[in-house]
Amino acid sequence: MIDFPKKRKPDSGKPKIWAEGGQRPPFDLRAFGRASLFLGRSGVAPLLGWAAGSFRRIAVTVAAGAGRIPEAKLGRAARFVPSHQRVAAWVKNLAAVLAHASATADPDVKRGNSLVARIEPHLWPDGTLPEVMPVEPDPAPAVPEAIEPVVLPEPMQLDDDPLLSIRDDLDGRKPAGGVKGPVAPPSPPGPVATAAIQVSGYLIGWVSSLIALPYGLAHALWKHIKGEDLRKLGLPD
Numbered sequence: 001m002i003d004f005p006k007k008r009k010p011d012s013g014k015p016k017i018w019a020e021g022g023q024r025p026p027f028d029l030r031a032f033g034r035a036s037l038f039l040g041r042s043g044v045a046p047l048l049g050w051a052a053g054s055f056r057r058i059a060v061t062v063a064a065g066a067g068r069i070p071e072a073k074l075g076r077a078a079r080f081v082p083s084h085q086r087v088a089a090w091v092k093n094l095a096a097v098l099a100h101a102s103a104t105a106d107p108d109v110k111r112g113n114s115l116v117a118r119i120e121p122h123l124w125p126d127g128t129l130p131e132v133m134p135v136e137p138d139p140a141p142a143v144p145e146a147i148e149p150v151v152l153p154e155p156m157q158l159d160d161d162p163l164l165s166i167r168d169d170l171d172g173r174k175p176a177g178g179v180k181g182p183v184a185p186p187s188p189p190g191p192v193a194t195a196a197i198q199v200s201g202y203l204i205g206w207v208s209s210l211i212a213l214p215y216g217l218a219h220a221l222w223k224h225i226k227g228e229d230l231r232k233l234g235l236p237d
Helices: 029-063 071-080 084-105 109-119 164-171 191-211 213-226
Strands: none
Touching: 029 084, 029 109, 029 191, 029 213, 084 109, 084 191, 191 213
């Protein structure tokens, strides 16, 4: 028989996926699981990164003295209350943990490392406080002008009492004439604390990724229904 050149062969112009009778790529269980994990990690990493940035900003605000309670108002409990610099360092360490968690969950390694480099630095890199809030002295009581001074016979001098420093220490008061030295900022985390921050962030990142796995499964299934090829998701570039 003569083969006419204008005669089209069956399914010659259709894509291979349509020629096989389907309108979406074949379902691959391995690709579906990899895409679900990839989408779950991509969804939870920005949330952890946002939390890390928020805690970092809170730490900077607290370190500047926001919300600081003067020692005069705390009274005897002042020795048991941590300083605002110490609280700021704790909040910053929490931000560093969340930054490592976000970097662990984020499929983009460069983006995760950039977040850690922005959140992890110490609040006081040079070991000095950028701004020390002055301690306001207690207001002196007003003395009426009409009252004549009263002279007491042989007043007791403060320096003559050998138990004055002990009484002041028991009462939670500062010694008379004592000058409080400069407050040193908290030291940066040591090797053990740094390792604990990194390990904690690693564990939190993977636990968060597993918690977000149902979201990834639903998202991957929706993409498969729309006809997207899940075999291209989650693969290294």
